[in-house]
Amino acid sequence: GDLTVRGKTNSEQVKDIVINADSTGLTASGTLTFDRQKYAVAWKSPMKDMVLSNDIELQVTLTGTPR
Secondary structure: OEEEEOOEEEEOOEEEEEEEEEOOEEEEEEEEEEEHHHHOOOOOOOOHHHHOOOEEEEEEEEEEOOO
């Protein structure tokens, strides 16, 4: 899907998706890792590239319940 951060949009993909279903509903979870440089997420420091990784990792969880 498309991810927008600070007004910049790029196509990204959730990986390692795990889906669980039971009588109470459905849960889908996965990992989204994206490069902060593509979204102009910067840290103002001369040593920024030696200290801060370009990869930002998010754990995504979606839940649904039956009607």
